[in-house]
Amino acid sequence: MKILLCGGAGYIGSHMAKYLASFGHRVVVLDNLSTGHQKAVLWGELIEADLLDSASLERVFRGQHFDAVMHFCARSLVGESMQQPYAYYANNVVGTLHLLDAMQRHGVECLVFSSTAAVYGQPTSALIDEDHPTAPINPYGASKLMVERMLADAAHAYGLRSVALRYFNAAGASPDGEIGEAHTPETHLIPNVLRAALGTGPALKVFGDDYPTPDGTCVRDYVHVDDLAQAHELALAYMDANDGAHVFNLGNGCGFSVREVISAAQQVTGRAIPHELAPRRAGDPAVLVAASAKARNALGWRPQYTELAPIIASAWRWHGDPRF
Numbered sequence: 449m450k451i452l453l454c455g456g457a458g459y460i461g462s463h464m465a466k467y468l469a470s471f472g473h474r475v476v477v478l479d480n481l482s483t484g485h486q487k488a489v490l491w492g493e494l495i496e497a498d499l500l501d502s503a504s505l506e507r508v509f510r511g512q513h514f515d516a517v518m519h520f521c522a523r524s525l526v527g528e529s530m531q532q533p534y535a536y537y538a539n540n541v542v543g544t545l546h547l548l549d550a551m552q553r554h555g556v557e558c559l560v561f562s563s564t565a566a567v568y569g570q571p572t573s574a575l576i577d578e579d580h581p582t583a584p585i586n587p588y589g590a591s592k593l594m595v596e597r598m599l600a601d602a603a604h605a606y607g608l609r610s611v612a613l614r615y616f617n618a619a620g621a622s623p624d625g626e627i628g629e630a631h632t633p634e635t636h637l638i639p640n641v642l643r644a645a646l647g648t649g650p651a652l653k654v655f656g657d658d659y660p661t662p663d664g665t666c667v668r669d670y671v672h673v674d675d676l677a678q679a680h681e682l683a684l685a686y687m688d689a690n691d692g693a694h695v696f697n698l699g700n701g702c703g704f705s706v707r708e709v710i711s712a713a714q715q716v717t718g719r720a721i722p723h724e725l726a727p728r729r730a731g732d733p734a735v736l737v738a739a740s741a742k743a744r745n746a747l748g749w750r751p752q753y754t755e756l757a758p759i760i761a762s763a764w765r766w767h768g769d770p771r772f
């Protein structure tokens with residue numbers, strides 16, 4: 449298949465490109481390089497374009513036909529979204545609307561969309577399945593939920609087939625160390641832990657230890673980026689057989705606190721992780737852990753990384769590489 453990867457220069461998008469190429473799919477990357485990296489586009493042509501620029505989007509779709517689109521372009525930082533909500537609604541909602549409109553006009557009928565656990569807000573049960581109420585507590589989650597609603601409406605009105613994948617905490621790196629997670633500024637826990645271990649970043653700030661969790665720090669469900677890529681590839685076949693708009697959680701079903709991540713990283717790296725307590729970060733729910741049975745059953749998803757240590761080890765291999 450020929451697949452347009454919007455946001456294919458970013459962390460999850462670049463791992464996706466590598467995964468698709470390994471299955472013989474043809475990949476075209478569309479990215480505005482605002483947070484992605486040109487040097488991470490190693491498996492297909494890069495078209496530098498912005499979803500907010502309808503004219504350049506039109507040129508992309510007029511020039512070639514795609515069998516499906518995978519859409520990773522988004523602003524994705526909870527804290528930043530609390531400070532700059534308009535930027536989140538513009539990029540994540542308006543940008544996606546432009547993309548959907550271009551797809552519809554050019555007869556592209558299948559979309560895999562990067563959604564997020566942030567659509568659930570403050571969960572009311574320990575394990576979150578797809579029927580859990582959606583009530584985002586930050587603009588990032590709200591922007592993704594708005595797109596999910598657009599996809600449901602598009603299925604009804606235009607016959608768009610879509611799979612929205614609600615990622616829990618994407619983590620890790622390609623096991624060969626070729627690509628990995630590189631954000632500027634870096635806000636994510638595991639890269640910040642590893643940078644603190646290496647001394648290339650400051651001491652880790654632990655954002656709050658007064659949450660209603662066993663050790664008081666937030667609990668998250670870390671899922672390896674290649675396992676996310678596997679689910680996207682399976683979604684292509686799923687859309688072949690199923691019309692409509694579908695939603696799946698992608699997580700391991702195991703929660704780890706910030707302090708547990710720090711001690712696992714200490715073991716993996718053999719280094720001390722300098723860290724200090726800091727105030728809570730706005731917009732952070734206490735616990736987010738996925739029930740992913742639906743993706744396992746319907747997509748046939750089989751995550752390969754079910755433990756924290758190998759996920760951190762893959763990230764550690766890449767962070768030690770000075771190329772990025």
Ligand code: UDP
Pocket residue numbers: 526617635636637638640652653654655656666667668706729732
């Ligand atoms: N976190 C932290 N220090 C950091 C980065 C993150 O304590 O430098 C915490 C954050 O408050 C959250 C968890 O680690 O509870 C995961 O945060 P991350 O930004 O990696 O992902 P998110 O859950 O926001 O998608």
